[in-house]
Amino acid sequence: MNVKSKIEDHFFSNRSAVTMAVFRILFGIFCLIWTFTLLLQSEKWLLRNSVLSPEIMRQWLCGSSFPCAAEPYALLPPSTPDVVYFVVLFLCLVFSGFLTVGWMTRLSIVGVFVGFQILQSRAFLVMYGGDFLIFWILIYLFFSGSEKALSLDARGPALTSLAGRRLIQMQFAIIYLSTSLWKLQMPDWHNGAALYYVFHSVTYAKIPDWVQFRIPGLYAALSWSTMALEGALGLLFLFPRLWWAAIPLSILLHLSIEFTMTITLWHWPMILCALTLVPNYRWLRWYLHLRAQWQEGSHLVRRHLSNVSRASVR
């Protein structure tokens, strides 16, 4: 097989849409949770009397020069009444629900994209990289054919091009490679002090001070291993033969950060992306296994119930 046909096969061949359908369902649930948490914080970040009123946002970003390059394109004007944001939040919940069940999937993706643009451009200053990553994922999801399986839209054979799925995987390879290459250039990561500062930051650290041990070399080892792991994951994502290692490593890395640091919802799309590396047949095998377990379980329950009813008749 020459390079050209290898590229063709890797990026453009048709495969089952099951993995992307599972990703779509989980990502739809993620969008539901994202919107719900923002709804709970709307009086802090979205409404007129919030910490970030539209006028303050503009002054903060642009000083006295309007408009400026630092300002995101706001789809709604600053004078928008609060009720409109509640309507947008409600629509985002609805479209995220549609995305989860795969009903009008592509329209739902566009709906979530536009809704999140409105909300994030409004509260731009408190959005993390993970929030902005949602937009890229939605674009890739639009082209992934995820609606062809496990959805209300599903018609015909559940086959789709790998192009969309590969875009998601490449995006995450870029994220891991980029972050480790940036860190390689920084003195605090070289000397191993970086994670010491991160774990003692009141802004991000979840671990209380009394848990933190002052073991010489501990923070240096953690800093270097984080940098190495991120770099390794970037490379692992590029080579399909190594995906079996990339999946658990990626999940382990993000769960460990999730339980030690507060970066809102950043880790969950990252973990979901690792799941796009799982081959289609694995999902089918797990499904069949679970179904068999369920049938065996329900058979045992039925037998128990019939024994009980027989005993009660006797």
Added chain:
Amino acid sequence: MFRGAYLLFLAFLFLIGTPPICTLQEDLIRATSTFQRRSLLFQNWNMFVRPSPVNAYYSATIEHHDGHVSNWRTPDPAQTTYWNSFLEGRFGKMIETSFALGPARNVLVAGLAKYLNTQTDGSARAVRVFLELSTIEPFAEIASHRDQTLSYKLTRESIGLVNFQ
């Protein structure tokens, strides 16, 4: 045609998403930065590249109409439940962003005061906002690596007073 455009797009993503190693890449990043910022389609993944050795909080003293005084401080994720740290996590981003903006951060005072007034059902007469800074004390192993000397002083500076009638 489609396949060529697809692979070109992937190369473009790699170029604008990874740290620049040549002037062409720098130019490309510069050329797309305004678009990235305005469309929120960022490809900038330098998370925690420069961890700050300074801890910052915003705090406020709220004087109520009935004369009593209450205090507020940006939440500390280590002192709260998992769910609350999840919800209050955006205060962390607010502090980080406001620091990156320098003196422009003082604009935030009005918003914070207005929000705290709403939280107390409009009972605030005046809200004074403070910026508190403390240096993360490095232990010997790390202090020896750092070039600059760090001061361990906690500073609390008033950055604005808002009166409500």
